[in-house]
Structures are given as C-alpha cells and as structure tokens.
Amino acid sequence: MEAAHETKPWKDWFAAYGPKLLLCARQWTRSLADAEDVVQEAFVRYWRHQRGLPGDPQALLITSVRRAALDLARREDRRAAREEFANGGLDDRDGCFEALPGDGDERRLEIEAALRRLPTEQREVLVLKIWQEFTFDQIGALLGIPPNTAASRYRYALAALRKELEPLCHG
Amino acid sequence: MDETLQDLENELLNLRPRRPSAALQARLEATLAASARTAPPGRAAATPLARTWQVWLLASAAILALVAATTFWRTPASPPAEPVLAQATVPTAASAAHPVAPDTGPVSESHYRPVAAASVLYDLKEDDDVYLSGQTPVRRVRYRYVDTYTWKNPATNASLKWSVPRDEIRVLPASFH
Numbered sequence: 496m497e498a499a500h501e502t503k504p505w506k507d508w509f510a511a512y513g514p515k516l517l518l519c520a521r522q523w524t525r526s527l528a529d530a531e532d533v534v535q536e537a538f539v540r541y542w543r544h545q546r547g548l549p550g551d552p553q554a555l556l557i558t559s560v561r562r563a564a565l566d567l568a569r570r571e572d573r574r575a576a577r578e579e580f581a582n583g584g585l586d587d588r589d590g591c592f593e594a595l596p597g598d599g600d601e602r603r604l605e606i607e608a609a610l611r612r613l614p615t616e617q618r619e620v621l622v623l624k625i626w627q628e629f630t631f632d633q634i635g636a637l638l639g640i641p642p643n644t645a646a647s648r649y650r651y652a653l654a655a656l657r658k659e660l661e662p663l664c665h666g
Numbered sequence: 667m668d669e670t671l672q673d674l675e676n677e678l679l680n681l682r683p684r685r686p687s688a689a690l691q692a693r694l695e696a697t698l699a700a701s702a703r704t705a706p707p708g709r710a711a712a713t714p715l716a717r718t719w720q721v722w723l724l725a726s727a728a729i730l731a732l733v734a735a736t737t738f739w740r741t742p743a744s745p746p747a748e749p750v751l752a753q754a755t756v757p758t759a760a761s762a763a764h765p766v767a768p769d770t771g772p773v774s775e776s777h778y779r780p781v782a783a784a785s786v787l788y789d790l791k792e793d794d795d796v797y798l799s800g801q802t803p804v805r806r807v808r809y810r811y812v813d814t815y816t817w818k819n820p821a822t823n824a825s826l827k828w829s830v831p832r833d834e835i836r837v838l839p840a841s842f843h
Binding site: 506513516531538539542543590591593595603606621625626650653656657660 | 683691
C-alpha cells in the first residue's frame with residue numbers, strides 16, 4: 496500500500512482503502528454501523544497522529560481497527576459483546592461485498608453466507624490474506640499468533656468454504 | 667495448494683468489499699475539518715472513542731503522579747542535613763520555632779530548604795553529685811528534647827517535617843555551702 500502523504504487528500508486515500516478497512520472491521524463488530532464507527536475512529540486517529548510514522552500504514556490501520564472494535568465491544572456490553580466478538584456476530588442483513596450483476600449476485604450471497612459460518616479465527620485470517628493482501632507473518636503479528644498457525648487457519652478456511660460451496664461452473 | 671482451492675481463492679479475490687456509506691464519509695469530513703479548524707496539525711477534536719482514550723490517559727497520569735508523590739514523602743532521598751538550631755545551649759521547657767533565613771538562590775521543583783527548627787524539652791533530671799578527678803565536685807544534669815526540623819519547597823509550597831529525640835548531659839560546677 497502506498498504511504499499516505501501530507502499532501503494527499505484524505506478522501507482519495509479513504510476511497511482507495513476504506514472498503515478494505517470496513518471489511519476487516521466488519522469481522523470484529525456486531526453490525527455495519529458499529530464497523531463504520533470503528534473505521535471512523537481508526538482512520539481519524541491515523542490521519543491526525545500516525546500518518547507521518549514510518550512503516551506500513553495499512554498494518555497500522557488494521558491494528559487500530561481491531562483495537563477499536565475490541566474497545567467498542569467492551570464498552571457497550573461487556574459480556575455479551577465479547578461473546579459476540581468471539582462468535583463473529585455477523586448480521587445476515589449486512590453484506591460485506593458489493594453486489595454483482597445478474598446471477599453473479601446469488602453466488603456472492605452464497606459466499607457471504609458460507610463466510611459467516613466460518614469460525615471467527617479462520618474468517619479473520621482469510622479476510623486479512625485475501626482482501627488485505629497481508630503475508631502470514633503480518634497476520635501473525637497482528638493477531639498475536641505464529642505465522643504457521645495463520646497459514647493453517649487459512650487453509651482450513653479455504654477447505655471449509657470449498658466444502659460448503661458448489662464449484663463455480665464456467666461456460 | 668490444489669487447483670480447486672486456487673480457483674476458490676481467485677473467486678474470492680473477485681469480490682469487492684463494499685464501500686463505506688456516504689454518512690461515514692460525511693462524518694469523517696466533519697471530524698477532520700473540525701480538527702483542521704480547531705487544533706494544530708496532529709491534534710483535533712476527539713471522537714467518542716478517542717475521548718475515552720484521553721480520559722484513561724489522564725486517569726493513568728494522575729495515578730502515576732500520586733504514586734510518585736507518596737513514594738517521595740515516605741522515603742526522603744537523603745538524611746536531612748544538619749540544620750541550624752537557634753537554641754540548644756539553654757534548656758527550656760517552652761517550645762519554640764526558630765525560622766532559619768531562607769536561601770534566595772535559584773529554585774528547582776525537587777529542592778527543599780530548611781525553614782524552621784524547634785526544640786522541645788520534655789524531661790530534666792539531676793543526678794547525684796559527682797567528683798571529677800576525685801576532687802572537683804560537679805552536678806550532672808540530663809536534658810531530654812525532641813527536635814523538629816521543617817523543610818519547604820518554594821516551588822511547590824510543599825513542606826516536610828522531621829522530628830528526632832535528643833539527650834543532652836551537662837556537667838555543671840557545684841559548690842557546697
């Protein structure tokens with residue numbers, strides 16, 4: 496990810512990376528509204544205080560998003576929210592992805608449903624790997640797990656999705 | 667990784683995460699614009715979550731300051747220097763504080779200066795007459811005091827008191843009539 500410079504308008508930066516941040520936040524919050532609150536918190540903190548820091552801003556932001564999601568869960572409803580955090584808490588009504596044209600959207604809905612059924616620890620690794628394009632080292636550092644564990648969870652997640660989803664027939 | 671998993675990976679990659687809502691964009695715009703108006707770069711009005719952080723930071727700083735102050739009062743860095751006593755030669759039962767002229771040099775936050783010293787005589791006992799070198803008659807008198815010294819930090823107006831017992835034995839010439 497390109498570093499955000501002082502001169503680059505935040506809107507351009509957010510248009511490029513906001514969707515990925517929201518997708519991650521969605522894995523750790525109970526609703527889309529909560530996810531947006533968390534993204535706002537993390538992004539404002541980054542833009543005000545951290546954008547001049549060296550290193551990968553995306554990793555910094557995702558860490559900030561995760562921390563803000565945990566804080567939110569603790570603040571709102573300590574016990575119940577933590578359970579929901581642990582269980583993913585994804586709401587069926589909120590899609591995580593853009594709608595696809597025609598029949599493709601049915602497939603998207605299938606995938607979203609299958610993703611919701613994944614254990615949280617597998618789903619968060621999958622999201623970080625596929626849509627954030629993090630390495631397993633980065634994922635391990637973010638989640639506090641060894642990179643090999645991250646790689647295993649990723650493989651389990653893909654295998655579980657493949658079981659749930661009919662292979663896509665092309666042509 | 668086998669081919670079907672690779673296909674699945676590619677299929678997932680084709681899904682595009684949904685865009686944040688216009689409401690979120692508007693909130694960000696308002697928050698960042700407010701920060702640009704009201705604060706220097708790097709500081710601005712806080713969101714609710716940021717305010718929570720600030721409250722915790724302030725509370726932590728207050729607790730640290732309290733612990734540091736408590737530690738300081740309980741364990742003075744060094745034993746007090748010999749203060750200037752305004753008495754000690756003439757026993758008296760009255761208590762009195764004798765301020766010491768304050769030093770007027772530069773003051774630092776951690777510098778304490780002696781400002782008062784008091785000595786309270788609480789017991790006096792005359793022993794039996796004795797003879798020095800077997801010939802000179804003298805009286806031996808024991809005075810018992812509590813000395814109290816006071817230091818003050820001019821920078822913070824904090825003060826420190828130290829009390830210590832002291833025994834003094836005087837040998838006075840005696841004459842017998």
